[in-house]
Amino acid sequence: MGFAHSYQSVALGAKKKKPKSVKTMKTIAGTMRWGTWGANLDDTGYAKMITGCLQLGIDTFDNADIYGGHTTETGFGGGWRAARVDRSKIKIITKCGIKMNSEVFPYSIKQYDTTYEYIESSVNRSLRELQTDYIDQLLIHRPSPLMDMEDLANTFKEIEGTGKVRSFGVSNFTPYQIDILAELYPLAANQIEVSVIKHSAFTDDSLVLSAANGLEIQAWSPLGGGAFWNAKTEEQQKQINRFKLLCDRYGWSLDEMAYYFLFHHHIGIRPVTGTSKIERIKTTITCEENQITDQQWFEIYEASRGFEVA
Numbered sequence: 001m002g003f004a005h006s007y008q009s010v011a012l013g014a015k016k017k018k019p020k021s022v023k024t025m026k027t028i029a030g031t032m033r034w035g036t037w038g039a040n041l042d043d044t045g046y047a048k049m050i051t052g053c054l055q056l057g058i059d060t061f062d063n064a065d066i067y068g069g070h071t072t073e074t075g076f077g078g079g080w081r082a083a084r085v086d087r088s089k090i091k092i093i094t095k096c097g098i099k100m101n102s103e104v105f106p107y108s109i110k111q112y113d114t115t116y117e118y119i120e121s122s123v124n125r126s127l128r129e130l131q132t133d134y135i136d137q138l139l140i141h142r143p144s145p146l147m148d149m150e151d152l153a154n155t156f157k158e159i160e161g162t163g164k165v166r167s168f169g170v171s172n173f174t175p176y177q178i179d180i181l182a183e184l185y186p187l188a189a190n191q192i193e194v195s196v197i198k199h200s201a202f203t204d205d206s207l208v209l210s211a212a213n214g215l216e217i218q219a220w221s222p223l224g225g226g227a228f229w230n231a232k233t234e235e236q237q238k239q240i241n242r243f244k245l246l247c248d249r250y251g252w253s254l255d256e257m258a259y260y261f262l263f264h265h266h267i268g269i270r271p272v273t274g275t276s277k278i279e280r281i282k283t284t285i286t287c288e289e290n291q292i293t294d295q296q297w298f299e300i301y302e303a304s305r306g307f308e309v310a
Contacts, residue, residue, distance in 0.1 A: 025057045027284040030272040035068030035075045039276035046079020052278040062272045064095035069102035077131035095141040096122035112144035116155040139171045153184035175209040182213035189216040196261045196304045197224030211267050222271035228254045242303040259287035261300045
């Protein structure tokens, strides 16, 4: 797997190149903060976000059944219908497997469920709320301590046979869990937390094993979950200060630095944005169209760690 790179190396900063036309981008538009967990958009607001992303060349949208207390899928479904977008022009990712208390589902305790019965019911509900007859990609949101890998693989096979889901993947699984499950079923994607703040995936074999099994890498919280702007410890503030010094040297914003760090990897990491503002999503386009050097990547890595590599 992976994505072809046709960029020209530059010595300083990142060379700007204006795209000649809109093309499909690696960036995935995350919807988690579009609903009641953030901007609280109505159908018109969702429609504007969807059409705005499509105009940028971003055609993939990341959802989850629990977002917005089990309401964001509903908002997205109404939004893409209101936008009058051809279903074939958008790719919908959604996730299931977490039973979380909400007004819609008053569970007594938060738990995980990866049984066939639960996943099938989640898929059927997502199809209704998203107002579609198929899901492009379904991810298991979190691995359960009670998870049976063979049963999960068989669940994927059975649901795939119905045509309701076109591909399956995982989120937040360990490299070893992925390796086992990929032997039983051809997984399509692995969505993990990876950023300049959380970079263990570069050293714990998450990227290597995912790529070896043909999985696309999707990065949730690519900007560190707002850690750039809300330092909670003295060490975090020192880290941010190091980032700012580096950004000043190259003329980057903090957002740009974070996206350059992910896009530079040859595996082709696809960041899942966490914003409800089109202007901030536009930043990813700049970073996809340009490139940094290996040296600059290591400078960002060192600034994050606070010390040089061994």
